[in-house]
Amino acid sequence: MSVVLSSGLLALVGLACTFWLGGARQRYQEGDQPALFCALLGVLLPTAAAACSLASALFTHPDWQVAQLWLTQASDFLGWPLLGAVALTLSRGWVVSRPNWGRLLLGLCVFFELARQLDLLEPYQLLLTLLSALLLLYAGAVQLPQRRLPLLAASMGVGLWLLTGPLLERAAGLAWPSELRQVLLSLAYPLLVWLLLSLPGQSLQNPVKKPLKTV
Template sequence: MPELFQSILLTLTALLSAVWIGAARRGYGEPDQPALFCALLAFSLSAGTGACAVARQGFGLDTLEAERWLLQATLLLGLPLVGVVALTLSRQWVWSRPTWGRVVIGLCAFFELARQLGWSSEYAFALGLTSAALVFYAGILQWPARLQAFAGAAGGMLMLALMPLTGMTIGPNPLAAYEQLSLALACPIIALLLLNLPGNLREENGAPV
C-alpha cells in the first residue's frame, strides 16, 4: 500500500478522533476531563505524525526528523496514555490532574532512564505490550457489551501490530511497512472504545486521588 495513502489516512482518522474526543469532553464531568485530555494528546500526536509524513511524501518538505520524533512520542507516550485512560475509565477510577501529570512525567522519565541504560528496545517492547493489554482488558471488562469488547480487542491487536521490535532478538516487525495504516485504523476504534466506557460521572465515586 502506498506510503502517502497511509499517511493521509492516518492524518484524517487521528484528527477526526481528536476532534471527536474534544467535542465529547463537554458532556463529561470534571473527574474525566484529565483522562480525556490525555487521550486527546495521544490522537494529536498521531495526527501530527501523519501530517509530517504527508508533507514529506506529498510535497517534498524536510519533515523526516519531526515525523520520527512524533512517531516515537506516539508510541512511547501517546499509546501508553491511551492504555491508562482506558483502564481508569473502565474501572471508574477517579484520578486528579496532578496524578495524570505524574503519569506523563513518569513515562518521560522511564524512557530517558531506559535510554541511558541501553534498554530502549526492551522498554519500548514492554510498554507497547502493556498498552495493548490495557486496551484489550478495558474492552473485555465490559462484556457482554459487544461494542466495547470488540473495540477493545481490535484496538489491542492493532496496537500490537505497531510494536517496535528494532534491536530485539525476535527480529523486525513483519508489519513495519503498515505501521501508519495500523495506527490509522487504531485511532477511531480506540476513540470509540473510550467514549463508550463507564467513566466517572457519578458523584459517589468520591474525590480524585
C-alpha cells in the same frame, strides 16, 4: 499505496478522532476531563506524526523527517501508555487529579530518557506495548457480561496496533512497510476512541453512578 496516501489517511483519521474526543468531552463531568485531555494527547501525537510524514513526502525537507521520527517515538513511548491509563481510569470510574496525570506524563518522560541512556529502549518499548495492550483489553473486558462491544472494539483495535509494533517483529521477524503500518493505525484509532467513549467513567450519560474514587 504511496506514503502520501497512507500518511494523509492517518492524518485525516487522527484529526477526525481528535474532534470526536473533543466534542464528547462536553458530556463528561469535571472528574473525567483530565483523563480525556490525556486521551486527546495520545491521539494527537500520531496525527501530528502522520502530518509530518505527509509534508516530508511532499516537500522532501529533512526537518519534516526529523519531526516525524520524533513524534512517532513520542506516540510509541507516551501516546499509547496514556491511552491505556485513560482506559483503565474510565473503565473503573476513577477520578485521577490533574497533578497525578502530570506526574504520569513526567514519569513516562523520565523512564524514556533513562532507558535511552542505558541503551534499553527496545525492551522498554516491548514492556510499554504489553502493558498498554493489557490495559486496553482489561477496560473492554470489565464491561462484560452486560456489554460485549467494548471488548470486541478493544480486541480489534489492540490487534491492529500490535500488527504494527515491535512484538510482531520480535515474534515473527516481520517488519511492515511504513505505508501498511499507517493504514493499520488508521483502522485501530477509531476503534480505540470508540472504546474510550463507551466506558462509563463519571459520564453524565451514565444514569448509574459509581462511587467516586479520587487518586
